Structure formats: structure tokens, C-alpha cells
Amino acid sequence: MSQRITDEPAFLLHSRVYGETSEIGEFFTRNHGKLPVMMRARRGSKKNPRLLQGRLYRISLVGSGDILQLTACEMQDSSQVDASGGKLLSILYVCELLHALLQRGDTAEALFDAFARWQMQLQSDQHALHLRHFEWQVLDSLGYGLDVSADMYGESIEPDLRYWVNPNRGFFRCTSATQPGIYGRALNALAGSAQLDTEAATEHQLRQLTRFLLEFRLAGKVIRSWQLAASLAALKSQLSAAQS
Numbered sequence: 001m002s003q004r005i006t007d008e009p010a011f012l013l014h015s016r017v018y019g020e021t022s023e024i025g026e027f028f029t030r031n032h033g034k035l036p037v038m039m040r041a042r043r044g045s046k047k048n049p050r051l052l053q054g055r056l057y058r059i060s061l062v063g064s065g066d067i068l069q070l071t072a073c074e075m076q077d078s079s080q081v082d083a084s085g086g087k088l089l090s091i092l093y094v095c096e097l098l099h100a101l102l103q104r105g106d107t108a109e110a111l112f113d114a115f116a117r118w119q120m121q122l123q124s125d126q127h128a129l130h131l132r133h134f135e136w137q138v139l140d141s142l143g144y145g146l147d148v149s150a151d152m153y154g155e156s157i158e159p160d161l162r163y164w165v166n167p168n169r170g171f172f173r174c175t176s177a178t179q180p181g182i183y184g185r186a187l188n189a190l191a192g193s194a195q196l197d198t199e200a201a202t203e204h205q206l207r208q209l210t211r212f213l214l215e216f217r218l219a220g221k222v223i224r225s226w227q228l229a230a231s232l233a234a235l236k237s238q239l240s241a242a243q244s
Contacts, residue, residue: 003068005032005061009076011115012051013099015039024067025051026099027059030112034102036067054091056116087122090131093225094118097135097214100221101142111141129189129203135210136190144217146170148191159185165209167216182209 008029015025022040029035037059039051051057051073060072094115102108114137121130139145144167150156151163152170162174162181174181182205190206211226 002062002064005029005059005068007058007060008032009112010035010057010059011095011112012053012055012057013095013102014053015051023050025070027057028098028102028112028115029059030109031107033106033108034099034104035061036104037061037070038063038067039070053095054119087127089225089229090122090127091119093223093229094131094134096223096225097138100218100223101138101214108141111138114141129206132203132206132210133190135214139210139213139217142217144213146213148187157184157187157191159183159188163187165213167213182206 008031010027010029013026013028013034015023018024018038022038025037025039027035027037056076058072058074058076059070061068062071063069098111098115114134118130118134121127124130136145146165146167147170148157152166152172155173157163157171161184162179163171163184164174164179164181165171171187183202186202186205186209189202214223
């Protein structure tokens with residue numbers, strides 16, 4: 001049965017080469033979830049330039065098989081985010097993450113809208129902390145979210161106490177001073193009951209928490225952006241040491 005989708009908001013998450021001039025793209029659409037799309041004559045064409053990952057488009061599709069055909073595409077002005085350097089890497093990372101976690105056809109309108117809002121937050125000087133918050137929204141939207149307002153025994157999360165996490169059950173208070181954990185104030189920020197803290201220690205703890213939970217849900221899938229970020233950090237450290 002032929003399917004037709006018209007003027008659909010969509011982010012390009014990933015693309016791969018197909019033939020000499022075409023590509024197959026994975027789009028995150030607002031109303032139809034993640035869809036594979038054939039993009040003919042998009043490589044080396046001035047008339048139909050290649051589409052960019054993380055940009056918001058309005059696309060029209062047609063087809064009757066598993067892969068639909070792109071018939072029209074227009075970039076939206078709202079996607080003209082001033083992103084470079086680390087901010088651009090963050091966009092590419094989120095595209096890779098969504099591509100790995102989203103299942104084809106699963107609708108996630110709230111997550112789509114959150115992705116658009118997060119890109120606008122890249123202009124903030126707290127963009128790293130906003131990324132942690134968005135990672136948490138990804139987990140929550142896909143059904144992997146945890147209650148950050150209370151621990152597993154129903155006790156409120158206290159800002160000055162430390163907690164460890166079980167990905168399937170939730171948060172438990174640390175009972176030992178040497179037990180690794182995350183401070184409640186960081187969880188309060190994720191719950192919306194406190195402002196996102198710019199303190200480096202809080203940001204580091206949130207990054208460790210979301211990384212741990214995402215790796216658990218990825219079930220062995222590799223996120224190359226993490227490897228790239230680690231390599232860039234190591235290079236930066238080496239250059240700094242050489243200059244000192």
C-alpha cells in the first residue's frame with residue numbers, strides 16, 4: 001500500500017552512501033518517528049545539495065516499501081543555530097544517540113520538540129548542562145526514566161546526601177563515605193526543583209550519571225562521539241602540558 005507524507009517536520013539523524021549519487025537517510029520526524037528515506041541525486045549535486053545532520057527540514061515522502069522516497073525538502077529558518085566547535089559536536093552526538101536508541105516508526109512528539117528546544121539552548125553559556133538535561137529527557141521519553149524526586153524507599157532526595165543508581169529500580173542513599181555516588185543537588189536539578197548548577201563537580205556528576213544510564217540502554221552499541229570527545233580531551237591535555 002502506497003504511503004504519502006507531506007510537509008513533515010524532520011531532523012536528519014544519519015545518512016549513508018547508496019550508489020554513485022544517492023544516500024539513504026534516517027530522519028526523526030515529529031509525527032511518524034524515525035523513518036529511513038531514499039535521497040536520490042543528493043551527492044555532488046548543486047541543484048539538490050546534501051542535507052545536514054541535526055538540521056530541521058520540512059520533507060515530503062512517498063513510497064510503498066520499507067524505505068520511502070524523498071520528493072521535497074526545505075530547511076527551516078529555525079534550524080539556523082549558530083553552532084561551531086563543541087556545540088556542533090554536541091549536535092552530532094545527539095543525532096548519533098537518537099539514531100541508536102530510537103526504533104523505526106515509534107512516535108515521540110515530545111522528544112522531537114525537546115530536541116528543537118535544546119538546540120536553541122546551545123546559545124546559552126550553560127549548554128553543557130542543558131545537554132545533560134536533554135539526555136535525561138531522552139531516557140524518560142523512551143521509557144527508561146527514573147524518579148529523581150524520591151529514592152527507592154519513597155524518601156525525598158536530599159541535596160547534601162549522595163546516592164547510587166540502579167538502572168532498573170532507581171536511586172539509593174549511599175551508606176558508606178567511600179561508596180561512589182551523585183549528590184542529591186544534581187538530581188534536584190534534573191527534577192526541576194532546583195536550578196542547573198554551573199559548579200564543575202555537579203556537571204561532572206551529571207555527565208557520569210547520564211553516560212552510565214545511556215550505556216546500559218544502548219546494550220553494547222558504540223557511540224563514536226564519545227570516543228572522539230575523549231580523544232580531543234586527551235589531545236588538549238597533551239598540548240597544555242607541552243606549553244607549560
